[in-house]
Amino acid sequence: MRDVAIIGIGLTKFGERWDCGLKELMVEAGIAAIRDANLNSKDIEMIYGGTMASGRFVGQEHTAALMADQLGLHNIPAVRIENACASGGTALREGFMAVASGMHDIVAVGGVEKMTDVTSGEAATALGGAGDQEWELFQGITFPGLYALIAKRHMHDYGTTEEQLAAVAVKNHHNATMNKYAQFNKEISVGEVMKSKVVADPLKLLDCSPISDGAAVVILAPLETAKKYNDTPIKISASAQASDTLRLADRDSLVELKATKIAAAKAFAMAKTSPSAIGAAEVHDCFTIAEILAMEDLGFYKKGTAAKAVEDGETAIGGRIAINTSGGLKGCGHPVGATGVKQAVEIATQLRGEAGGRQVNGIEKGLTHNVGGSGATAVVHIFERYN
């Protein structure tokens, strides 16, 4: 197996992109990545595209071929990856394997979602498909509802407080103010989170990631030739993934995501490193409680201790480990199919030392963690600088 590097990154601004449809979003991020890699469109041999629910959001399926077409990649093989909110992270893993295996040299990995063309009720229904349709969505159990069930149990078992959950949103909004691609550009306070409308108690509107439009693309190449294209290639030192039951009630524990734990253990083993070596992590904070779970299940904190660490500022930029420097799903936005790829773009930016005001100093390794549904898929990647 060959080592694989990211040689190009591209993002759209995330948010309510009234000016863009699915195609325009794909192209905006795709062209940025191709330029960043100093490539021409014809250099790309294959494309993987992560999209969760384009059929429900805009009526468009077959999005990978569309992406290849719109980017002028001519007749290359194109594969759409759907793994709910982990579609982007899964696409990255597929791209990684295509290059690592030697099957392809230059592979584009994209993620896109155009969510704001439907009402919020329709969006909630589309996203609900990430859980068990027959037994969760059928009963009117929303995604905030599923994470609220997790949050309530976490609060019960570990004394986690609503204010501690709010601290996740406050931190991520703060980080987002330093990211020009982020959906939100506004600091919020714990008080504002606490006073925002209850969506599914204990989760309030400001505990939830938004409905967003956006796309992200990375270009992968074999590490050994990466420097040909780019002075600062980023090595993907691990790519791991695990699954779990779609239905939350089927899980052994409500206070952990087993898929995250398994994927993390595999990733750390593959990269021959440990949580303490990670300088920055982009974790899947679709809801504030999800960031707490991620911090614990990825091994950064012992179960039950992460919430206090957030409150104490340990996960702020400059803290013990910087979590969600991009603003995370909460502050940067969560166009579901794009999120997993955007996380890789952020860590690559940090490892390149190009993150500006939100740069983590002295960072050598970074991690991304992308979750599908209420935890039925977890994808973990570890990245490092390559000198």
Place this chain on the structure above:
Amino acid sequence: MLYGIVGYGVYFPVYRIKVEEIASVWHEDAGSIKKGLNITEKTVPAIDEDAATIAVEAARRAVSHAGIDAGEIGAVYCGSESHPYAVKPTSTVVATAIGAGNNVMAADLEFACKAGTAGMQIAMGLAKSGMIRYGLAVGSDTSQGRPGDALEYTASAGGGAYVIGGGKDEVIAEITHTLSFTSDTPDFWRREGASFPSHGGRFTGEPGYFKHIIGATKRLFEVTGMEASDFDYAVFHQPNGKFPINVAARLGFDMKKIENGLVTPMIGNTYSGSSMIGLAATLDIAKPGEKILVTSFGSGAGSDSFAIEVTENIEKNRGRSVKVRDLIEKRKIYVNYSTYLKNRSSIRKK
């Protein structure tokens, strides 16, 4: 061989609305309404309840009270004037939800407030003829009263279910005789597609309720040779708290014989459930050997009359089902008029 009631169950929602709350909306005098109708409050269905859910809850209680295997039930008849579907039976929902299996005769009945007791007669006939082992008769309603109409103070939600069968060790109350009194009387009606029933006002009294209940009961007396003094209890259809007291007096029953079964003052008129819930409240306290008269009434119009004798078996089944009086008192959630409208789906979000 004895034939009659093997088990029974009742259900009504926990929500209540007081006469005062409805009266305040229409600027009516609550005191005179309460006195005139002898009613203080009525049940209100939750937004997720209808005649089918009520029927299922009552039927499940009846089956567990009877202590029988639901698979032995050979017929299910559901009476209601508020079946959730105009076409698609409530009885199939009930049969499936109690686990009766596929080998069941089933049909929905509608005869205003007496469709449930009509089901008891049908089940009785089928059981007695040997065509079925047990039959289930249910009367349930989420009855409608047009806003501002006098019916709005009484039309409530609830239901009763009876497992009917034969066997000297199983029958807890023998139905010694049953008959009906029927005529075409336009006292109360609802046309296909209409949301609320219409009625003939005071015409519903003498030519409707009283004529039929008295007609059926007197004929039962004649046929059986019994009279009021032979019965320990009497249950009459209870459209309000006044009519049953009046008709009881006219038939020679004193207040003591009907008070146990008189539930409308506390829960309102549950229509198809009304006399069945009244009978259940009476069976809750009746002792072996005691005799109960039941005469229902359904507009349109007709009455079903039953002579019932409680057997020794009733003591074996006690405690297997919740008592009507406990259900009335156990848990109540009072709602205001706007919640009442919302629960009845009269107001909806777009």
Place this chain on the structure above:
Amino acid sequence: MERSSANLWRKINSRYNLVGCKCQNCGTLYFPSRVVCRKCGRDSKITEAKFSGNGVISSYTNIRVPPDSFKDEAPYTIAIVKLDEGPSVEGHVVESGGEVKIGSRVRAVFRKMYVEGDEGLIYYHYKFELV
């Protein structure tokens, strides 16, 4: 969301009566029913098993922002109920009146889950009530 009649009908016994399954090979109970036992894989021997509907709440939430098809019901309480027989299920808790707690005992009741407009199907389902 509009569903086909067959979609409703296919699981009707499970939705009305909490009928799940048991693997006769290892004795594990499941709700909803599965084709293959998680523990036994190809050696699974799946047979029908009915659950009592009695259980204990292991977590709950009150949903205030519902999907469109539940807009008239909201707010409503959803719980994960650990059934006495073992498996956990998600379900509504009716008339909870803010009294739901982790550890509360519940039993199954029969209610409408939702109604497809004025002319569509009515979906009946198990829900739970506090004991």
